[in-house]
Amino acid sequence: MGDPIRMCVACRERRSKYELLRFVEKDGLLYFDPLWRSEGRGVNVCPSIRCLEIAVRKNLFCKALKKRVNYLKLEDLLKEVKLSLRKVIVDTMRLSRKFGAVTLGRTAVDKEIDIVRLLLLASDLEEGIKNYFINSGKPYRVIFTKEEWGVIFVRRPVGIVGIKDRGVADKLLRHIDRFLKIVEVVNGG
Ligand SMILES: [Zn+2]
Numbered sequence: 001m002g003d004p005i006r007m008c009v010a011c012r013e014r015r016s017k018y019e020l021l022r023f024v025e026k027d028g029l030l031y032f033d034p035l036w037r038s039e040g041r042g043v044n045v046c047p048s049i050r051c052l053e054i055a056v057r058k059n060l061f062c063k064a065l066k067k068r069v070n071y072l073k074l075e076d077l078l079k080e081v082k083l084s085l086r087k088v089i090v091d092t093m094r095l096s097r098k099f100g101a102v103t104l105g106r107t108a109v110d111k112e113i114d115i116v117r118l119l120l121l122a123s124d125l126e127e128g129i130k131n132y133f134i135n136s137g138k139p140y141r142v143i144f145t146k147e148e149w150g151v152i153f154v155r156r157p158v159g160i161v162g163i164k165d166r167g168v169a170d171k172l173l174r175h176i177d178r179f180l181k182i183v184e185v186v187n188g189g
Pocket residue numbers: 008009010011012013045046051
């Protein structure tokens with residue numbers, strides 16, 4: 001069975017709901033719903049500057065929700081989404097580590113590479129090491145710096161994180177891929 005399909009309110013393309021950003025209204029305010037959990041009617045938008053800009057400029061949030069909602073200006077909305085997704089990623093990683101689904105560091109990940117489902121490589125990891133792990137053929141994403149991973153886990157820099165559980169890997173990818181698109185947007189101006 002495939003993922004549930006939703007339509008982006010701006011470009012009107014249909015995608016898996018897990019690729020989209022969902023927003024909901026509460027007490028007249030618009031909230032980002034990172035885990036697709038909040039009750040009530042939601043508005044879905046692609047994680048792209050183009051679609052978010054259209055949604056804000058054409059007031060599509062209000063139109064889709066059929067009521068007046070207040071929301072941040074585009075720049076702040078992007079920041080909120082970015083922070084919120086980052087928190088979901090960090091929380092998921094920390095919890096997964098408690099359950100033994102996460103392996104940290106070059107040596108440990110290399111040892112368990114056969115059961116690794118997803119590799120997360122620090123953006124400032126040395127090219128040679130990065131390529132070595134990319135060549136393993138495992139799915140990977142480049143996210144956070146060694147320092148940032150260190151803060152999340154062990155308080156020393158971590159260049160490589162391996163996810164050993166398929167369910168956790170699938171769930172994380174939904175958040176990471178949306179996060180990386182938003183980070184591109186925020187960094188790109
Ligand atoms: Zn769109």
